[in-house]
Amino acid sequence: MKELVDPNAVERVMLFTAVAGPLVGLIIGALVGAHEKCAARRVIAGVLLGGIGPLVYWMWRLYGVVTNALGLDSVANLVIELVVFAVLGAILGIAVLKTSEQLRRLGG
Incomplete structure:
Protein backbone atom coordinates (compact mmCIF):
# COMPACT_ATOMS: atom_id res chain seq x y z
CA MET A 1 0.00 0.00 0.00
CA LYS A 2 1.37 3.38 -0.99
CA GLU A 3 1.42 6.28 1.47
CA LEU A 4 -0.93 9.17 0.82
CA VAL A 5 1.86 11.73 1.25
CA ASP A 6 5.43 10.88 0.26
CA ALA A 18 13.46 27.32 3.57
CA VAL A 19 15.73 28.45 0.74
CA ALA A 20 13.25 30.50 -1.28
CA GLY A 21 11.41 32.16 1.61
CA PRO A 22 13.98 34.81 2.54
CA LEU A 23 14.77 35.52 -1.12
CA VAL A 24 11.11 35.98 -2.02
CA GLY A 25 10.64 38.13 1.08
CA LEU A 26 13.58 40.30 0.06
CA VAL A 56 9.39 25.89 9.59
CA TYR A 57 11.98 23.59 8.00
CA TRP A 58 13.98 23.48 11.22
CA MET A 59 10.81 22.67 13.20
CA TRP A 60 9.91 19.95 10.70
CA ARG A 61 13.34 18.36 11.12
CA LEU A 62 13.14 18.63 14.92
CA TYR A 63 9.69 17.02 14.89
CA GLY A 64 11.07 14.12 12.86
CA VAL A 65 14.02 13.58 15.20
CA VAL A 66 11.89 13.69 18.36
CA THR A 67 9.17 11.48 16.88
CA ASN A 68 11.68 8.90 15.62
CA ALA A 69 13.45 8.81 18.99
CA LEU A 70 10.41 8.69 21.27
CA GLY A 71 7.63 7.34 19.07
CA LEU A 72 4.62 9.06 17.60
CA ASP A 73 2.18 8.11 20.36
CA SER A 74 4.34 8.67 23.43
CA VAL A 75 3.53 11.18 26.14
CA ALA A 76 7.18 12.25 26.27
CA ASN A 77 7.00 13.20 22.58
CA LEU A 78 3.89 15.28 23.20
CA VAL A 79 5.40 17.06 26.21
CA ILE A 80 8.70 17.84 24.46
CA GLU A 81 6.95 19.19 21.37
CA LEU A 82 4.52 21.21 23.48
CA VAL A 83 7.38 22.82 25.43
CA VAL A 84 9.46 23.51 22.30
CA PHE A 85 6.55 25.06 20.40
CA ALA A 86 5.38 27.11 23.41
CA VAL A 87 8.86 28.48 24.12
CA LEU A 88 9.51 29.19 20.45
CA GLY A 89 6.12 30.89 20.13
CA ALA A 90 6.84 33.11 23.13
CA ILE A 91 10.28 34.03 21.81
CA LEU A 92 8.90 34.78 18.35
CA GLY A 93 6.08 36.85 19.81
CA ILE A 94 8.50 39.00 21.77
CA ALA A 95 10.83 39.29 18.77
CA VAL A 96 7.99 40.35 16.46
CA LEU A 97 6.83 42.96 18.97
CA LYS A 98 10.32 44.42 19.39
CA THR A 99 11.05 44.31 15.65
CA SER A 100 7.77 45.99 14.76
CA GLU A 101 8.55 48.77 17.24
CA GLN A 102 12.00 49.23 15.68
CA LEU A 103 10.59 49.23 12.14
CA ARG A 104 7.96 51.78 13.15
CA ARG A 105 10.70 54.06 14.47
CA LEU A 106 12.79 53.52 11.34
CA GLY A 107 9.95 54.52 9.05
CA GLY A 108 8.41 57.24 11.12
Whole structure:
Protein backbone atom coordinates (compact mmCIF):
# COMPACT_ATOMS: atom_id res chain seq x y z
CA MET A 1 0.00 0.00 0.00
CA LYS A 2 1.37 3.38 -0.99
CA GLU A 3 1.42 6.28 1.47
CA LEU A 4 -0.93 9.17 0.82
CA VAL A 5 1.86 11.73 1.25
CA ASP A 6 5.43 10.88 0.26
CA PRO A 7 7.84 11.96 3.04
CA ASN A 8 10.56 12.72 0.49
CA ALA A 9 8.24 15.06 -1.41
CA VAL A 10 7.37 16.88 1.81
CA GLU A 11 11.07 17.16 2.64
CA ARG A 12 11.80 18.71 -0.77
CA VAL A 13 8.93 21.20 -0.44
CA MET A 14 10.07 22.21 3.05
CA LEU A 15 13.67 22.62 1.89
CA PHE A 16 12.57 24.71 -1.09
CA THR A 17 10.50 26.92 1.22
CA ALA A 18 13.46 27.32 3.57
CA VAL A 19 15.73 28.45 0.74
CA ALA A 20 13.25 30.50 -1.28
CA GLY A 21 11.41 32.16 1.61
CA PRO A 22 13.98 34.81 2.54
CA LEU A 23 14.77 35.52 -1.12
CA VAL A 24 11.11 35.98 -2.02
CA GLY A 25 10.64 38.13 1.08
CA LEU A 26 13.58 40.30 0.06
CA ILE A 27 12.26 40.76 -3.47
CA ILE A 28 8.69 41.50 -2.42
CA GLY A 29 9.90 43.85 0.33
CA ALA A 30 12.07 45.72 -2.17
CA LEU A 31 9.22 45.97 -4.69
CA VAL A 32 6.74 47.23 -2.10
CA GLY A 33 9.28 49.60 -0.57
CA ALA A 34 10.41 50.98 -3.94
CA HIS A 35 7.61 53.54 -3.90
CA GLU A 36 8.27 54.71 -0.36
CA LYS A 37 10.72 57.20 1.06
CA CYS A 38 12.22 54.62 3.44
CA ALA A 39 12.36 51.31 1.56
CA ALA A 40 14.62 49.67 4.16
CA ARG A 41 11.66 49.13 6.46
CA ARG A 42 9.81 47.05 3.85
CA VAL A 43 12.93 45.13 2.83
CA ILE A 44 13.70 44.19 6.43
CA ALA A 45 10.11 43.17 7.05
CA GLY A 46 10.10 41.07 3.87
CA VAL A 47 13.27 39.23 4.80
CA LEU A 48 12.00 38.61 8.32
CA LEU A 49 8.70 37.25 7.03
CA GLY A 50 10.58 35.13 4.53
CA GLY A 51 12.67 33.84 7.41
CA ILE A 52 9.65 31.86 8.54
CA GLY A 53 10.54 29.32 5.82
CA PRO A 54 13.83 28.20 7.40
CA LEU A 55 12.17 28.19 10.81
CA VAL A 56 9.39 25.89 9.59
CA TYR A 57 11.98 23.59 8.00
CA TRP A 58 13.98 23.48 11.22
CA MET A 59 10.81 22.67 13.20
CA TRP A 60 9.91 19.95 10.70
CA ARG A 61 13.34 18.36 11.12
CA LEU A 62 13.14 18.63 14.92
CA TYR A 63 9.69 17.02 14.89
CA GLY A 64 11.07 14.12 12.86
CA VAL A 65 14.02 13.58 15.20
CA VAL A 66 11.89 13.69 18.36
CA THR A 67 9.17 11.48 16.88
CA ASN A 68 11.68 8.90 15.62
CA ALA A 69 13.45 8.81 18.99
CA LEU A 70 10.41 8.69 21.27
CA GLY A 71 7.63 7.34 19.07
CA LEU A 72 4.62 9.06 17.60
CA ASP A 73 2.18 8.11 20.36
CA SER A 74 4.34 8.67 23.43
CA VAL A 75 3.53 11.18 26.14
CA ALA A 76 7.18 12.25 26.27
CA ASN A 77 7.00 13.20 22.58
CA LEU A 78 3.89 15.28 23.20
CA VAL A 79 5.40 17.06 26.21
CA ILE A 80 8.70 17.84 24.46
CA GLU A 81 6.95 19.19 21.37
CA LEU A 82 4.52 21.21 23.48
CA VAL A 83 7.38 22.82 25.43
CA VAL A 84 9.46 23.51 22.30
CA PHE A 85 6.55 25.06 20.40
CA ALA A 86 5.38 27.11 23.41
CA VAL A 87 8.86 28.48 24.12
CA LEU A 88 9.51 29.19 20.45
CA GLY A 89 6.12 30.89 20.13
CA ALA A 90 6.84 33.11 23.13
CA ILE A 91 10.28 34.03 21.81
CA LEU A 92 8.90 34.78 18.35
CA GLY A 93 6.08 36.85 19.81
CA ILE A 94 8.50 39.00 21.77
CA ALA A 95 10.83 39.29 18.77
CA VAL A 96 7.99 40.35 16.46
CA LEU A 97 6.83 42.96 18.97
CA LYS A 98 10.32 44.42 19.39
CA THR A 99 11.05 44.31 15.65
CA SER A 100 7.77 45.99 14.76
CA GLU A 101 8.55 48.77 17.24
CA GLN A 102 12.00 49.23 15.68
CA LEU A 103 10.59 49.23 12.14
CA ARG A 104 7.96 51.78 13.15
CA ARG A 105 10.70 54.06 14.47
CA LEU A 106 12.79 53.52 11.34
CA GLY A 107 9.95 54.52 9.05
CA GLY A 108 8.41 57.24 11.12
